[in-house]
Amino acid sequence: MIKGKFIDNLPKVYGIYTGGFIGFIILMAIGEQMGMTAKAIGIAFVAFTIFIYALIGYLSRTAQADAYYVAGRQVPTVFNGMATAADWMSGASFVAMAGGIYFKGYGYMALLVGWTGGYILVATLLAPYLRKFGCYTVPDFIGTRYGGNLARLLAVIVLTVASFTYVTAQINATGTIASVALDIDFKYAVYVGLISILLCSMLGGMRAVTWTQVAQYIVLIIAYLLPIFWISNKMGAGFFPHFMLADEVARIGELEAQFGFVKNSAADLATVPKGLAGITKAHSAVNATPWAFISLALAMMMGTASLPHVMMRYFTTPSVKAARKSVGWSLFFIFLLYSSAPMLATLSKLSLIDPTLSTGIIGKSFAEVQSIDWYQNWNQANLMFISDFNGNGTLELNEFFMGGKAVVLATPEIAGLPYVISGLVAAGGMAAAMSTADGLILAIANAISHDIYYKMIDPRAETAKRLLVARILLVVIGFAGATIAAMKIQGILGSVIWAFDFAMSGLFFPLVLGVWWKRANRQGAIAGMALGLASSIWYLVWVRTGGSGFLGITQLTFGIFGAAVSFVAMVVVSLMTAEPDKATQKMVDEVRIPSGRSVTGK
Amino acid sequence: MSNATKHWEKTRSLLFITLAIWFVFSIGIFLFGAEMNEVTGPFGYPWTYWFTCQGSLGIFVILIFWFANRQEKIDEEFGFNERGDD
Numbered sequence: 001m002i003k004g005k006f007i008d009n010l011p012k013v014y015g016i017y018t019g020g021f022i023g024f025i026i027l028m029a030i031g032e033q034m035g036m037t038a039k040a041i042g043i044a045f046v047a048f049t050i051f052i053y054a055l056i057g058y059l060s061r062t063a064q065a066d067a068y069y070v071a072g073r074q075v076p077t078v079f080n081g082m083a084t085a086a087d088w089m090s091g092a093s094f095v096a097m098a099g100g101i102y103f104k105g106y107g108y109m110a111l112l113v114g115w116t117g118g119y120i121l122v123a124t125l126l127a128p129y130l131r132k133f134g135c136y137t138v139p140d141f142i143g144t145r146y147g148g149n150l151a152r153l154l155a156v157i158v159l160t161v162a163s164f165t166y167v168t169a170q171i172n173a174t175g176t177i178a179s180v181a182l183d184i185d186f187k188y189a190v191y192v193g194l195i196s197i198l199l200c201s202m203l204g205g206m207r208a209v210t211w212t213q214v215a216q217y218i219v220l221i222i223a224y225l226l227p228i229f230w231i232s233n234k235m236g237a238g239f240f241p242h243f244m245l246a247d248e249v250a251r252i253g254e255l256e257a258q259f260g261f262v263k264n265s266a267a268d269l270a271t272v273p274k275g276l277a278g279i280t281k282a283h284s285a286v287n288a289t290p291w292a293f294i295s296l297a298l299a300m301m302m303g304t305a306s307l308p309h310v311m312m313r314y315f316t317t318p319s320v321k322a323a324r325k326s327v328g329w330s331l332f333f334i335f336l337l338y339s340s341a342p343m344l345a346t347l348s349k350l351s352l353i354d355p356t357l358s359t360g361i362i363g364k365s366f367a368e369v370q371s372i373d374w375y376q377n378w379n380q381a382n383l384m385f386i387s388d389f390n391g392n393g394t395l396e397l398n399e400f401f402m403g404g405k406a407v408v409l410a411t412p413e414i415a416g417l418p419y420v421i422s423g424l425v426a427a428g429g430m431a432a433a434m435s436t437a438d439g440l441i442l443a444i445a446n447a448i449s450h451d452i453y454y455k456m457i458d459p460r461a462e463t464a465k466r467l468l469v470a471r472i473l474l475v476v477i478g479f480a481g482a483t484i485a486a487m488k489i490q491g492i493l494g495s496v497i498w499a500f501d502f503a504m505s506g507l508f509f510p511l512v513l514g515v516w517w518k519r520a521n522r523q524g525a526i527a528g529m530a531l532g533l534a535s536s537i538w539y540l541v542w543v544r545t546g547g548s549g550f551l552g553i554t555q556l557t558f559g560i561f562g563a564a565v566s567f568v569a570m571v572v573v574s575l576m577t578a579e580p581d582k583a584t585q586k587m588v589d590e591v592r593i594p595s596g597r598s599v600t601g602k
Numbered sequence: 603m604s605n606a607t608k609h610w611e612k613t614r615s616l617l618f619i620t621l622a623i624w625f626v627f628s629i630g631i632f633l634f635g636a637e638m639n640e641v642t643g644p645f646g647y648p649w650t651y652w653f654t655c656q657g658s659l660g661i662f663v664i665l666i667f668w669f670a671n672r673q674e675k676i677d678e679e680f681g682f683n684e685r686g687d688d
Contacts, residue, residue, distance in 0.1 A: 106651075110632075112659060113628055113659070116659045116662050116663075117662055119662060120620065120621070120666060120669075121624075123666045123669060124620050124621065243645045244645070246645050246647045249647060250646075284639075284647075284648060284651045286635045286650055290632055290634075290636075293632050294633070297629065297632070298628075321670075321677070321683070324670040325670050327670075328666035328670055331663050332663050335660065335663050338659055339655060339660070342654075342655040343655075592606070592610050592613070593609070594673075594677050594683075595677070595682040595683060596682075
């Protein structure tokens with residue numbers, strides 16, 4: 001009764017929410033003018049937004065399996081698009097991507113193409129069909145389509161490996177932001193991040209995550225776009241940066257030619273703190289071989305179509321038709337941020353390196369740079385570093401180092417924007433990382449509670465007991481993720497890319513062929529998942545331990561190898577064994593028809 | 603041929619068309635990344651740079667909506683359209 005009303009009132013509810021958030025930003029801006037400290041503003045932004053998400057999470061609490069697992073299957077297309085965009089855009093997209101483009105230029109812009117192009121595969125190959133199927137989780141589809149507990153179990157394993165790799169990166173991101181904004185040690189900050197994440201999902205499962213994700217999308221998109229427009233206008237680069245930065249892009253090219261990319265000696269580089277990098281690649285020139293670019297884009301596209309936390313968002317739409325449209329809306333909302341990331345990288349880089357701008361630091365004396373407030377702050381946070389390698393007293397391009405995260409988090413300060421914008425960006429980064437972490441932890445906990453506990457161990461368990469198990473798993477997985485995140489094994493962007501590679505190695509072909517190839521059978525799917533995942537892990541270990549790799553497949557694109565093995569194994573084994581029984585074939589036929597009841601009858 | 607088979611055939615050809623367009627703008631054009639970047643494109647950006655930042659991304663958004671509409675038409679043609687939703 002209240003729920004139905006809530007769904008009808010969504011535009012109004014989120015309209016008021018957006019207005020309230022903008023009001024809060026203005027309030028903070030006034031506070032800053034009246035002498036509120038930078039630290040207080042940072043804390044206020046992060047604490048206020050987390051409180052709102054937790055409140056939404058609490059209001060969405062539920063005791064029904066349908067609401068907990070698939071938000072009652074009644075999320076309207078546009079709102080599901082926003083929720084998916086928040087679910088999708090993680091700490092990697094918000095905090096790390098502009099940084100990757102800033103440092104690596106064209107080579108990393110493959111991520112922009114890969115992380116959007118994948119949605120074509122989602123829309124055409126999978127989402128509508130899995131929605132018609134009517135399952136609760138992705139392994140639920142594998143388990144029902146192919147039959148048998150082994151296939152189901154393998155799907156859960158692939159899901160867990162990929163999602164868990166991904167989630168540690170997100171908890172790492174929340175920890176980084178919380179430690180900078182709240183000024184606490186990273187070791188404790190990861191747990192602050194984790195508790196905020198769990199507050200959103202614990203009580204209401206998918207329903208709570210859906211409505212907090214919409215709220216988080218609104219915060220993160222405002223936080224990403226506002227500084228870009230502001231800096232662009234302040235710099236006089238154009239009031240609509242996306243259409244007007246061509247001169248700035250060209251100017252960076254000129255400056256690069258003027259400064260040159262001086263290679264630092266290994267001994268000099270050894271003095272630079274771990275994780276920081278200098279600009280070593282051209283900004284807009286094509287500096288990667290076609291295959292390096294295409295293979296990264298391809299791996300990310302196939303990975304997109306295999307990641308369960310994205311796929312399960314389309315289980316929440318009211319119909320198959322709505323699922324398709326919803327993919328379009330998701331990509332539209334993602335496009336708003338992704339098309340802005342290169343603009344941010346451009347503005348950030350030009351602010352720093354152009355000696356004719358007041359914000360530029362290249363060519364200034366070391367003493368001068370060291371006396372800048374923002375330099376001191378970010379140097380203290382271990383995200384910025386300068387060193388006079390050639391001893392001439394002025395800062396050269398190759399003597400300035402920055403952490404990838406700093407490009408987004410520090411640019412407002414560097415460009416001389418008021419601190420309220422930095423606080424807003426911190427809240428946005430937090431929203432991006434939290435929303436993705438919630439989706440991921442939920443995907444893992446749901447798969448284990450639904451597919452392993454309910455379907456395999458105790459099929460007669462009551463709803464209350466199932467949901468209790470799901471919630472306990474949520475907490476356990478969250479803490480395991482936070483503990484590993486605290487060890488800082490791999491950077492944010494690196495871990496996320498690995499997650500895509502794992503997912504595509506194990507799940508892409510079993511999912512796609514499950515719909516598009518009637519002949520695919522249980523034995524084939526088992527071989528595809530097991531060999532795909534195993535070979536990808538083998539390749540990664542091999543390359544990481546000094547192996548040369550082949551065909552130009554690197555530790556960022558090893559999923560291409562895994563998926564190829566998975567495809568061959570699945571086709572060969574399927575053809576060698578008996579075709580699936582009549583009931584399964586009929587099930588596939590039914591999945592292909594968009595109307596009518598879902599295949600599982602729910 | 604049954605209704606469902608015909609529906610599936612049309613669905614499949616729509617898939618191939620969509621994937622062909624997808625292939626061109628996600629992989630095809632980047633085979634010529636270096637050559638294409640020499641030429642000035644929309645808003646004064648070099649072509650390859652523009653495609654990676656905006657062009658391909660925008661085309662993907664439009665492509666999904668176009669695909670969804672075409673698929674709905676196919677579903678309606680064979681009477682598989684759903685009623686009672688948005």
